[in-house]
Amino acid sequence: ERFMDSQLMINSSYLPYVLSQMGNNDNKSYLNPIRTNETNPTIVMFTTIAGLTGVVITLALILIITSSMEVIRRSYFEVFWFTHHLFILFFIGLVLHGVGRIVRGQTLESVKVHNPDECHSQFETWGKNGTNCPEPVFAGNPPMTWKWVVGPMILYVCERLVRFYRSQQKVVITKVVMHPSKTLELQMKKKGFKMEVGQYVFIQCPSISQLEWHPFTLTSAPEEDHLSVHIRIVGDWTQALYTACGGDKTVVLDAWTLPKVAVDGPFGTASEDVFRYEVVMLVGAGIGVTPFASVLKSVWYKHVQENKNVFTKKIYFYWLCPETQAFEWFADLLQSLERQMMERDMSDFLSYNIYLTRWKDAEAAHFRVQYEAEDDPITGLKQKTLYGKPNWDNEFSAIATQHPGSKVGVFLCGPMALATALGKQCISHTESGTEFIFNKENF
Structure with missing residues (x-):
């Protein structure tokens, strides 16, 4: 619109109009890419390379951003997945955006003899005898975006080739x-x-x-x-x-x-670093317990094999679940670990706390009746299921008291709200002498 306004301005006393009229004759440079009065923004948008590619990359970016919203990502994953592949169109448009050289400027040689700071107010006498300001010369810079895009694109293509090879x-x-x-x-x-x-x-x-x-x-x-x-x-x-x-x-x-x-x-994920800490807190929410299944299995195998390189001496495991059915598959693993650790007199190595965050009235009545049983009515474990949500302040304080001066690795796989709460606890309780180092992955 500024280019068009400058071109249509019928007033030779304004610098934008004078600059727009330069280059009308043959073999002369120009600054304003709009060279005719018969135009409007829509024509420029859809008849120039910069205009067309600008529309394409803007629409692609809008679709990518809107499909990234959590409600779309969780409920319509395919929409999110396929829409994100518009990034290919986006980068093609970005590379081609400057091919028409629509953004132009004074050449370096021209700046040496025509100083814009001194000559901008003398535009009526440019090029005339007795003036120190010859007519400026303009040119468009060649497109440079490809230099910044080509490296990441090569890496991306290599990654896709590796994935294709692995898929075979x-x-x-x-x-x-x-x-x-x-x-x-x-x-x-x-x-x-x-x-x-x-x-x-x-x-x-x-x-x-x-x-x-x-x-x-x-x-x-x-x-x-x-x-x-x-x-x-x-x-x-x-x-x-x-x-x-x-x-x-x-x-x-x-x-x-x-x-x-x-x-x-x-x-790789943050959970890979779990064996770098002597004391570890593992916090899983719902299906977020899956990475800790691998951790607990591996710890057990290392102890069975009497691996002397195991640095971890104590694990505190917390699992928060909204429904009893979700306990079933992971409880089998915990039962096996609980039984084998008791046989090896290693009960103190793993402390686990399972929290049921939601329940029905009928379930609550059943739990109350069965609570005095030797094994937990939900998981079958010796450790009884706790109801509600953990008091994280009390849990962190207790661990800091048990392990003064230690570095405690806190690992979470769960939602962002829980990550925020645990992150704050790690910061506040590090002051007591025990250092809590937070590692997270969100789903």
């Missing part, structure tokens, strides 16, 4: 377990696969979608001869995988009827 590697599903809380456990084997605790992989199922890759935390330990993931059925893709694996069937599937899957990874 054979993955065998060795076991499928349908847990009561509609959580699907897949145990798989892949040649040459190596992992660390707390890592995650991307999984693709071609029979469901050729393009979609979804991240899942590994629940197996590095010491095991297979990799496993626990997948909670919460969306279209997970429901389709659940059905493909026989989740809605009563017949037993054999290996030939299981869907083909591809695995890319593993990829």
